[in-house]
Amino acid sequence: MAQKITPDLVKKRMAGERVSLVGGAGFIGHNLALALRQIGVEVQIVDNLMQNNMLANVSDMDIDDFRRQLNHNFLVQRFEMMRNAGVVMDNADARSMTDLAETLKRFQPTKIVHLSAISSAVDAKKVPGHCFDLQLVTLRNVLEFTRLFPNEVNEVVFMSSSTVYGDFETETVDENVRPRPYGIYANAKFMGERLIRTYHDQYGLGITIIRPSALYGERCISRRVSQVFIENALMGKPLLLEGGGDGRLDFTYIEDLVDGIIRSMAATAGAGSSNTFNITFGNARTILELANVVKSVVPNAILEERPRDVIKPIRGTLSTERAREHLNFVPNWPLEVGYKRYCEWYVDQWERTRHRMEFN
Numbered sequence: 001m002a003q004k005i006t007p008d009l010v011k012k013r014m015a016g017e018r019v020s021l022v023g024g025a026g027f028i029g030h031n032l033a034l035a036l037r038q039i040g041v042e043v044q045i046v047d048n049l050m051q052n053n054m055l056a057n058v059s060d061m062d063i064d065d066f067r068r069q070l071n072h073n074f075l076v077q078r079f080e081m082m083r084n085a086g087v088v089m090d091n092a093d094a095r096s097m098t099d100l101a102e103t104l105k106r107f108q109p110t111k112i113v114h115l116s117a118i119s120s121a122v123d124a125k126k127v128p129g130h131c132f133d134l135q136l137v138t139l140r141n142v143l144e145f146t147r148l149f150p151n152e153v154n155e156v157v158f159m160s161s162s163t164v165y166g167d168f169e170t171e172t173v174d175e176n177v178r179p180r181p182y183g184i185y186a187n188a189k190f191m192g193e194r195l196i197r198t199y200h201d202q203y204g205l206g207i208t209i210i211r212p213s214a215l216y217g218e219r220c221i222s223r224r225v226s227q228v229f230i231e232n233a234l235m236g237k238p239l240l241l242e243g244g245g246d247g248r249l250d251f252t253y254i255e256d257l258v259d260g261i262i263r264s265m266a267a268t269a270g271a272g273s274s275n276t277f278n279i280t281f282g283n284a285r286t287i288l289e290l291a292n293v294v295k296s297v298v299p300n301a302i303l304e305e306r307p308r309d310v311i312k313p314i315r316g317t318l319s320t321e322r323a324r325e326h327l328n329f330v331p332n333w334p335l336e337v338g339y340k341r342y343c344e345w346y347v348d349q350w351e352r353t354r355h356r357m358e359f360n
Helices: 007-014 027-038 054-059 065-085 097-107 121-126 128-148 184-203 225-235 254-267 287-297 321-327 335-358
Strands: 018-022 042-047 088-091 111-114 155-159 207-211 238-242 274-278 302-306
Touching (some): 007 254, 018 027, 027 065, 027 254, 065 088, 065 335, 097 128, 111 128, 121 184, 128 184, 155 184, 184 207, 184 274, 225 238, 238 287, 254 274, 287 302, 287 335
Parallel strands (some): 018 042, 018 111, 042 088, 111 155, 207 274
16 A cells, blocks of 8 residues: 655655756745755756746737836746756756756756646747747757656656647546647647657656646736736726636645645655646635635725626636545645635735835
Protein backbone atom coordinates (compact mmCIF):
# COMPACT_ATOMS: atom_id res chain seq x y z
CA MET A 1 0.00 0.00 0.00
CA ALA A 2 1.36 3.42 -0.97
CA GLN A 3 2.39 5.78 1.80
CA LYS A 4 -0.03 8.58 2.61
CA ILE A 5 1.33 11.84 1.22
CA THR A 6 1.76 14.13 4.23
CA PRO A 7 3.68 17.44 4.49
CA ASP A 8 6.49 15.62 6.31
CA LEU A 9 6.68 12.94 3.62
CA VAL A 10 6.64 15.62 0.90
CA LYS A 11 9.62 17.35 2.52
CA LYS A 12 11.46 14.04 2.96
CA ARG A 13 10.92 12.89 -0.63
CA MET A 14 11.76 16.27 -2.15
CA ALA A 15 15.02 16.53 -0.19
CA GLY A 16 17.92 16.70 -2.64
CA GLU A 17 15.71 17.45 -5.65
CA ARG A 18 16.64 20.33 -7.93
CA VAL A 19 13.65 21.79 -9.79
CA SER A 20 13.80 23.98 -12.89
CA LEU A 21 10.69 25.99 -13.71
CA VAL A 22 10.66 26.76 -17.44
CA GLY A 23 8.59 29.88 -17.96
CA GLY A 24 8.56 30.17 -14.20
CA ALA A 25 8.57 33.93 -13.63
CA GLY A 26 4.80 34.20 -14.08
CA PHE A 27 1.90 33.94 -11.67
CA ILE A 28 1.97 30.18 -11.09
CA GLY A 29 5.72 29.83 -11.39
CA HIS A 30 6.85 32.37 -8.83
CA ASN A 31 4.34 31.07 -6.27
CA LEU A 32 5.51 27.50 -6.91
CA ALA A 33 9.15 28.56 -6.61
CA LEU A 34 8.52 30.20 -3.24
CA ALA A 35 6.64 27.16 -1.91
CA LEU A 36 9.41 24.79 -3.03
CA ARG A 37 12.04 26.92 -1.33
CA GLN A 38 10.01 26.81 1.88
CA ILE A 39 10.60 23.04 2.04
CA GLY A 40 14.28 23.35 1.16
CA VAL A 41 14.22 22.47 -2.55
CA GLU A 42 16.78 24.14 -4.82
CA VAL A 43 14.86 26.04 -7.52
CA GLN A 44 15.81 27.60 -10.84
CA ILE A 45 13.62 29.94 -12.89
CA VAL A 46 14.23 29.88 -16.67
CA ASP A 47 12.31 32.68 -18.37
CA ASN A 48 12.80 35.15 -21.23
CA LEU A 49 10.43 37.58 -19.48
CA MET A 50 8.32 38.12 -22.61
CA GLN A 51 4.96 37.49 -20.95
CA ASN A 52 3.58 39.68 -18.15
CA ASN A 53 6.90 41.49 -17.93
CA MET A 54 8.06 45.02 -17.19
CA LEU A 55 8.26 46.04 -20.85
CA ALA A 56 4.80 44.70 -21.71
CA ASN A 57 3.35 46.49 -18.70
CA VAL A 58 4.95 49.81 -19.69
CA SER A 59 3.87 49.55 -23.33
CA ASP A 60 0.31 48.26 -22.74
CA MET A 61 -2.02 50.94 -24.13
CA ASP A 62 -5.15 49.32 -22.65
CA ILE A 63 -4.45 50.26 -19.04
CA ASP A 64 -4.09 53.62 -17.30
CA ASP A 65 -1.00 54.90 -15.48
CA PHE A 66 -2.36 53.93 -12.07
CA ARG A 67 -2.93 50.27 -12.94
CA ARG A 68 0.37 50.22 -14.82
CA GLN A 69 2.07 51.24 -11.58
CA LEU A 70 0.02 48.69 -9.63
CA ASN A 71 1.11 45.89 -11.98
CA HIS A 72 4.70 47.12 -11.78
CA ASN A 73 4.54 46.78 -8.00
CA PHE A 74 3.26 43.20 -8.31
CA LEU A 75 6.09 42.29 -10.70
CA VAL A 76 8.72 43.82 -8.45
CA GLN A 77 7.26 41.95 -5.49
CA ARG A 78 7.59 38.65 -7.39
CA PHE A 79 11.28 39.11 -8.08
CA GLU A 80 12.12 40.51 -4.66
CA MET A 81 10.39 37.59 -2.95
CA MET A 82 12.18 35.04 -5.15
CA ARG A 83 15.54 36.75 -4.66
CA ASN A 84 15.07 36.80 -0.89
CA ALA A 85 14.07 33.12 -0.95
CA GLY A 86 17.25 32.13 -2.80
CA VAL A 87 15.65 31.19 -6.13
CA VAL A 88 18.14 31.01 -9.00
CA MET A 89 16.84 33.22 -11.82
CA ASP A 90 18.16 32.77 -15.37
CA ASN A 91 17.04 34.99 -18.23
CA ALA A 92 17.09 32.53 -21.13
CA ASP A 93 14.84 31.79 -24.10
CA ALA A 94 13.48 28.24 -23.88
CA ARG A 95 12.51 28.42 -27.58
CA SER A 96 16.23 28.08 -28.29
CA MET A 97 17.49 24.57 -27.63
CA THR A 98 21.01 25.92 -27.20
CA ASP A 99 19.99 28.53 -24.62
CA LEU A 100 17.80 26.10 -22.73
CA ALA A 101 20.30 23.24 -22.68
CA GLU A 102 23.15 25.47 -21.50
CA THR A 103 21.01 26.97 -18.75
CA LEU A 104 19.68 23.62 -17.54
CA LYS A 105 23.09 21.92 -17.67
CA ARG A 106 24.48 24.65 -15.46
CA PHE A 107 21.79 24.05 -12.82
CA GLN A 108 21.53 20.24 -13.27
CA PRO A 109 17.83 19.78 -12.44
CA THR A 110 16.36 16.49 -11.33
CA LYS A 111 12.83 17.68 -12.15
CA ILE A 112 11.54 20.19 -14.72
CA VAL A 113 8.18 21.94 -14.58
CA HIS A 114 7.00 23.32 -17.93
CA LEU A 115 4.94 26.49 -17.41
CA SER A 116 5.73 28.47 -20.56
CA ALA A 117 2.51 29.69 -22.18
CA ILE A 118 0.29 32.60 -23.05
CA SER A 119 -2.03 32.68 -20.04
CA SER A 120 -5.07 33.94 -21.95
CA ALA A 121 -7.13 32.03 -24.51
CA VAL A 122 -8.22 35.38 -25.96
CA ASP A 123 -4.61 36.49 -26.47
CA ALA A 124 -3.66 33.09 -27.89
CA LYS A 125 -6.33 33.47 -30.56
CA LYS A 126 -4.83 36.82 -31.57
CA VAL A 127 -1.29 35.48 -31.95
CA PRO A 128 -1.51 31.72 -32.61
CA GLY A 129 2.08 31.45 -33.85
CA HIS A 130 3.39 33.02 -30.67
CA CYS A 131 1.17 30.67 -28.67
CA PHE A 132 2.66 27.64 -30.43
CA ASP A 133 6.20 28.94 -29.86
CA LEU A 134 5.73 29.49 -26.15
CA GLN A 135 3.73 26.35 -25.42
CA LEU A 136 4.99 23.74 -27.88
CA VAL A 137 8.46 24.70 -29.10
CA THR A 138 9.60 25.22 -25.51
CA LEU A 139 8.06 21.90 -24.46
CA ARG A 140 9.76 20.11 -27.35
CA ASN A 141 13.10 21.52 -26.17
CA VAL A 142 12.48 20.47 -22.58
CA LEU A 143 11.63 16.95 -23.69
CA GLU A 144 14.61 16.75 -26.02
CA PHE A 145 16.88 17.80 -23.18
CA THR A 146 15.61 14.86 -21.14
CA ARG A 147 16.21 12.52 -24.09
CA LEU A 148 19.70 13.82 -24.89
CA PHE A 149 20.79 13.72 -21.26
CA PRO A 150 19.13 10.55 -19.91
CA ASN A 151 19.18 9.64 -16.22
CA GLU A 152 19.54 13.27 -15.15
CA VAL A 153 15.85 14.30 -15.01
CA ASN A 154 13.49 11.93 -13.21
CA GLU A 155 10.26 13.81 -13.98
CA VAL A 156 8.76 16.49 -16.21
CA VAL A 157 5.61 18.21 -14.96
CA PHE A 158 3.45 19.79 -17.66
CA MET A 159 1.06 22.57 -16.72
CA SER A 160 -1.99 21.89 -18.88
CA SER A 161 -5.45 23.44 -18.47
CA SER A 162 -9.05 22.58 -17.72
CA THR A 163 -9.86 24.02 -21.17
CA VAL A 164 -8.74 20.73 -22.76
CA TYR A 165 -12.12 19.27 -21.71
CA GLY A 166 -13.99 21.74 -23.94
CA ASP A 167 -17.69 22.13 -23.17
CA PHE A 168 -18.62 20.10 -20.12
CA GLU A 169 -21.33 17.59 -21.00
CA THR A 170 -21.87 16.82 -17.31
CA GLU A 171 -21.68 18.98 -14.19
CA THR A 172 -18.43 17.27 -13.15
CA VAL A 173 -15.55 15.92 -15.25
CA ASP A 174 -12.72 13.67 -14.16
CA GLU A 175 -9.44 12.72 -15.81
CA ASN A 176 -11.08 9.83 -17.68
CA VAL A 177 -13.34 12.17 -19.67
CA ARG A 178 -12.18 12.37 -23.28
CA PRO A 179 -10.82 15.88 -24.01
CA ARG A 180 -12.61 17.91 -26.66
CA PRO A 181 -10.55 21.11 -26.78
CA TYR A 182 -11.77 24.13 -28.71
CA GLY A 183 -9.64 27.04 -29.85
CA ILE A 184 -5.92 27.73 -30.20
CA TYR A 185 -5.04 27.82 -26.51
CA ALA A 186 -6.87 24.65 -25.50
CA ASN A 187 -5.63 22.66 -28.50
CA ALA A 188 -2.04 23.75 -27.89
CA LYS A 189 -2.37 22.52 -24.32
CA PHE A 190 -3.81 19.21 -25.48
CA MET A 191 -1.07 18.82 -28.09
CA GLY A 192 1.40 19.38 -25.27
CA GLU A 193 -0.24 16.57 -23.31
CA ARG A 194 -0.02 14.23 -26.30
CA LEU A 195 3.62 15.14 -26.87
CA ILE A 196 4.74 14.58 -23.30
CA ARG A 197 2.88 11.26 -23.15
CA THR A 198 4.69 10.17 -26.31
CA TYR A 199 8.06 10.83 -24.66
CA HIS A 200 6.87 8.80 -21.69
CA ASP A 201 5.80 5.91 -23.92
CA GLN A 202 8.87 5.86 -26.17
CA TYR A 203 11.68 7.01 -23.86
CA GLY A 204 10.45 6.04 -20.39
CA LEU A 205 10.28 9.61 -19.15
CA GLY A 206 8.51 10.13 -15.84
CA ILE A 207 5.71 12.64 -16.39
CA THR A 208 2.89 14.40 -14.55
CA ILE A 209 0.16 16.46 -16.22
CA ILE A 210 -1.63 19.06 -14.11
CA ARG A 211 -5.00 20.52 -15.12
CA PRO A 212 -5.87 23.65 -13.09
CA SER A 213 -8.95 25.85 -13.37
CA ALA A 214 -9.94 29.52 -12.89
CA LEU A 215 -6.96 30.52 -10.79
CA TYR A 216 -6.78 33.57 -8.61
CA GLY A 217 -4.32 34.94 -6.07
CA GLU A 218 -1.80 37.56 -5.10
CA ARG A 219 0.45 39.21 -7.70
CA CYS A 220 -1.51 37.96 -10.72
CA ILE A 221 -1.60 40.44 -13.61
CA SER A 222 -3.12 38.14 -16.25
CA ARG A 223 -6.51 39.89 -16.26
CA ARG A 224 -8.50 36.86 -15.17
CA VAL A 225 -12.13 37.53 -14.22
CA SER A 226 -11.18 37.40 -10.53
CA GLN A 227 -8.80 40.33 -11.03
CA VAL A 228 -11.05 42.24 -13.42
CA PHE A 229 -13.96 42.14 -10.96
CA ILE A 230 -12.06 43.58 -8.01
CA GLU A 231 -10.42 46.22 -10.21
CA ASN A 232 -13.75 47.27 -11.73
CA ALA A 233 -15.28 47.54 -8.27
CA LEU A 234 -12.46 49.81 -7.12
CA MET A 235 -12.78 51.97 -10.25
CA GLY A 236 -16.56 52.27 -9.97
CA LYS A 237 -17.09 50.24 -13.13
CA PRO A 238 -19.81 47.57 -13.28
CA LEU A 239 -19.12 43.90 -12.76
CA LEU A 240 -20.71 42.40 -15.88
CA LEU A 241 -22.80 39.31 -15.19
CA GLU A 242 -23.52 37.52 -18.45
CA GLY A 243 -26.77 35.62 -18.25
CA GLY A 244 -27.25 36.99 -14.74
CA GLY A 245 -23.94 35.47 -13.65
CA ASP A 246 -25.10 31.86 -13.79
CA GLY A 247 -21.93 30.64 -15.54
CA ARG A 248 -19.92 28.26 -13.35
CA LEU A 249 -16.17 27.94 -12.89
CA ASP A 250 -14.09 25.81 -10.53
CA PHE A 251 -12.32 28.78 -8.92
CA THR A 252 -9.01 27.76 -7.37
CA TYR A 253 -6.75 29.72 -5.03
CA ILE A 254 -3.08 29.65 -6.05
CA GLU A 255 -2.02 28.13 -2.71
CA ASP A 256 -4.20 25.07 -3.30
CA LEU A 257 -2.77 24.60 -6.80
CA VAL A 258 0.83 24.91 -5.61
CA ASP A 259 0.20 22.41 -2.81
CA GLY A 260 -1.21 19.91 -5.31
CA ILE A 261 1.70 20.32 -7.72
CA ILE A 262 4.30 19.74 -5.02
CA ARG A 263 2.40 16.72 -3.70
CA SER A 264 2.37 15.28 -7.23
CA MET A 265 6.14 15.69 -7.51
CA ALA A 266 6.67 14.00 -4.16
CA ALA A 267 4.35 11.13 -5.13
CA THR A 268 5.95 10.35 -8.50
CA ALA A 269 7.68 7.02 -8.93
CA GLY A 270 10.28 8.65 -11.15
CA ALA A 271 11.33 7.36 -14.57
CA GLY A 272 8.54 5.45 -16.29
CA SER A 273 5.71 6.85 -14.20
CA SER A 274 2.78 8.75 -15.70
CA ASN A 275 -0.04 10.63 -13.97
CA THR A 276 -2.68 13.21 -14.83
CA PHE A 277 -4.40 15.21 -12.09
CA ASN A 278 -7.11 17.82 -11.88
CA ILE A 279 -5.81 20.22 -9.23
CA THR A 280 -8.68 22.58 -8.43
CA PHE A 281 -10.94 23.37 -5.50
CA GLY A 282 -13.31 20.72 -6.85
CA ASN A 283 -16.55 22.67 -6.58
CA ALA A 284 -17.70 25.01 -9.34
CA ARG A 285 -19.24 28.31 -8.27
CA THR A 286 -21.21 30.88 -10.22
CA ILE A 287 -19.87 34.19 -11.48
CA LEU A 288 -22.57 35.85 -9.37
CA GLU A 289 -21.12 34.22 -6.26
CA LEU A 290 -17.71 35.59 -7.23
CA ALA A 291 -19.22 39.06 -7.62
CA ASN A 292 -20.93 38.81 -4.25
CA VAL A 293 -17.59 38.19 -2.55
CA VAL A 294 -16.25 41.34 -4.21
CA LYS A 295 -19.31 43.23 -2.94
CA SER A 296 -18.65 42.00 0.59
CA VAL A 297 -15.25 43.70 0.42
CA VAL A 298 -16.23 46.70 -1.74
CA PRO A 299 -19.89 47.38 -0.79
CA ASN A 300 -20.33 50.00 -3.53
CA ALA A 301 -19.52 47.49 -6.29
CA ILE A 302 -22.02 47.71 -9.17
CA LEU A 303 -23.45 44.46 -10.55
CA GLU A 304 -24.85 44.66 -14.07
CA GLU A 305 -26.50 41.85 -16.03
CA ARG A 306 -25.72 41.26 -19.69
CA PRO A 307 -26.91 38.70 -22.28
CA ARG A 308 -24.96 35.47 -22.23
CA ASP A 309 -22.14 35.13 -24.78
CA VAL A 310 -23.10 31.96 -26.65
CA ILE A 311 -19.54 31.25 -27.84
CA LYS A 312 -18.17 30.87 -24.32
CA PRO A 313 -17.65 27.26 -23.20
CA ILE A 314 -19.92 25.55 -20.71
CA ARG A 315 -17.87 24.73 -17.64
CA GLY A 316 -18.38 23.11 -14.25
CA THR A 317 -16.57 21.17 -11.54
CA LEU A 318 -13.33 19.28 -12.08
CA SER A 319 -13.32 16.18 -9.90
CA THR A 320 -10.32 16.03 -7.57
CA GLU A 321 -11.01 12.48 -6.37
CA ARG A 322 -7.92 11.09 -8.11
CA ALA A 323 -5.72 13.73 -6.47
CA ARG A 324 -7.37 13.05 -3.13
CA GLU A 325 -6.75 9.30 -3.47
CA HIS A 326 -3.19 9.39 -4.77
CA LEU A 327 -1.85 12.65 -3.31
CA ASN A 328 -3.97 13.08 -0.17
CA PHE A 329 -4.84 16.45 -1.73
CA VAL A 330 -7.54 18.37 0.13
CA PRO A 331 -8.06 22.01 -0.99
CA ASN A 332 -8.21 24.49 1.88
CA TRP A 333 -9.49 27.67 0.28
CA PRO A 334 -13.20 27.96 -0.59
CA LEU A 335 -14.26 31.04 -2.52
CA GLU A 336 -15.61 32.88 0.53
CA VAL A 337 -12.23 32.54 2.26
CA GLY A 338 -9.58 32.49 -0.45
CA TYR A 339 -11.11 34.99 -2.83
CA LYS A 340 -12.09 37.31 0.00
CA ARG A 341 -8.49 37.20 1.23
CA TYR A 342 -7.27 38.04 -2.26
CA CYS A 343 -9.76 40.92 -2.63
CA GLU A 344 -8.73 42.38 0.73
CA TRP A 345 -5.07 42.14 -0.29
CA TYR A 346 -5.88 43.82 -3.62
CA VAL A 347 -7.67 46.70 -1.91
CA ASP A 348 -4.66 47.20 0.37
CA GLN A 349 -2.27 47.20 -2.61
CA TRP A 350 -4.57 49.61 -4.46
CA GLU A 351 -4.59 52.08 -1.56
CA ARG A 352 -0.83 51.81 -1.04
CA THR A 353 -0.24 52.57 -4.72
CA ARG A 354 -2.68 55.49 -4.65
CA HIS A 355 -0.93 56.92 -1.59
CA ARG A 356 2.54 56.63 -3.15
CA MET A 357 1.43 58.23 -6.41
CA GLU A 358 -0.29 61.13 -4.62
CA PHE A 359 2.85 61.97 -2.65
CA ASN A 360 5.38 61.56 -5.48
